[in-house]
Amino acid sequence: MVARKGNQFVLGGQPFYLNGFNTYWLMILAADNSTRGKVTETFEYASAVGLTVGRTWAFNDGGWRALQKSPSLYDEDVFKALDFVVSEARRHRIRLILSLINNWEDFGGKAQYVKWGNEAAGLNLTSEDDFFTHPTLKDYYKAHVKTVLNRVNTFTNITYKDDPTIFAWELMNEAQCRADPSGNSLQVWIEEMAFHVKTIDPNHLLEVGLEGFYGPLTPDRQQFNPNTFSGQAGTDFIRNHRALGIDFATVHMYPDTWISTNVSNTYLQFVESWMQSHIDDADKMLGMPVVFTEFGVSEKDHNFSVKFRDSLINTVYNNIMNSAMKGGSGGGCLLWQLFPEGVDYMNDGYSVVLTKYPSTSNIISLQSKRIKIFNSKCSWISHWICRNKECVDALPEEL
Known part of the structure; x- marks a missing residue:
């Protein structure tokens, strides 16, 4: 399994x-x-x-093709579909970040848990954010x-918690608790659920x-936040990632929804400062890797090209490499999102179909080659800062 050593990820000592x-x-x-x-x-x-x-959902709560049809009641066919996803990732030598619930209503999320609490348990909850504080809803989540984590894959016969194909567990996609802008409610939830996950599976990495x-x-x-609204989400990058059991930090980047839908160079300026502030904090305050787990720009935006x-x-790739060459915390990034041809009906505007965009495919491929060479040749001398001339010289030219 991929592990963590200080502010870097390691695999087999490299x-x-x-x-x-x-x-x-x-x-x-x-x-x-x-x-x-x-x-x-x-x-x-x-x-x-x-x-x-790759990062994908290990949840679908209620609704169409639900994995969890009601609390602790699962559709075995859908679970076998998740088994297939994990087994195919394994076959293609790709590791997975599996997210366990959504903050948003898409695919159920915390709103569905609140609905279950009201309908199945006779509760009288009025806020989606009751998900973070009500004992019944927390028990639903813990059971999920x-x-x-204890699922035995029907294709590989490997228990999920023992499968090195899984890179990390994610507590919640884009966790927010706006009902408590102080951040206390979400912090308590993170600490409780991180302990719960690590009790079951102490070996895999965990992120929020x-x-x-x-x-x-x-x-x-807060000067680095994209807007004032984001500072009232009930989250705090530094405090939340200091919770016991959290192994690495995560960041998303959507200047087109956070700043403006008019594509411009201000996007690139924001990305530069947003990435650097979080890499600096991961280096100096958290001592852990940070992964930019979502980034992209929508083709529906004005001036998109x-x-x-x-x-x-x-811009994102170069910031990652700049951090890596200094032995920094920038652990990598995940593009939102990769599509094959023929699934346009799932497109949210951010789809990247590599067969349609050879320039994008070439950029991604070059970054992968740079990282592969860096990982394989770097000997990590002197406090994990790469001073191997062979490693530096072997990297392809900058993007």
Whole structure:
């Protein structure tokens, strides 16, 4: 399994910087034989450009093709679909970050847990954020975590918690608790659930799933937030990642939804400062890796062009490499999101179909090669700072 040593990931004693992608709907398409092949295609495309880590949902609560139809009641066919996703990732030598619930209503999320609490347990809850504090809802979530981590894959016969294919568990996609802007409610929940996960599975890495917003306890860092609204999300990048059991930090980057839908160079300026502030904090205050687990720009935005998207990807990639060459905490990034052809109906505007965009494919492939060479040649002398001339000289030219 990939492990952590200080502010870097390691695998077999060598550094493990990553280049990755998101494709959240893999389990959903795997549940239907007519679309299951798209899962294999996705991993084939990812492998072809050297991507090593993928992030996807290990949840679908209520609704269409639900994994969890009601608390602790699962659809075995959908669970087998998730088994297939994990087994295909393993076959293509790609590791997975599996997210365990959504902050948003898509695919159920915390709102569905509140609905279950009201309907099944006779509770009288009025806020989605009761998910973080009510004992019944916390027990629902803990039961789901236990079920997924103890699942025996029907394709590989390997228990999820023992499978090195899984890079990390994610507590919640984009966790927020706006009902408590102080951040106390979410912090208590993170600490409790991190302990719960580590009790079941002490071996895999664990992350929260945060967007990276700075909260009221770090007023000096709020200047880096994209807007004032983000500072009221009930999260705090530094405080939340100091919770016992959390192994690495996460950050998302969406200047087109946080700042403006008018694509411009201000996006690139924001990405530069946003990445550097979080890498600095991971280096100096957290002492752990930070992964930029979602980033992209929507083709629906004004002034969008493939050339600009390529520039954004270049900017992110170069910041990762700059950190890596200094032995820094920038552990890697995951593009949102990788698509095969023929699934346009799942497109949220951020799809990247590599067969349609050769320039983007080439950029991704080059970054993967740089990271692969860096991981394999770097001997990590002197406090994990790479001073191996062979490593530096072997890297392809800057993007």
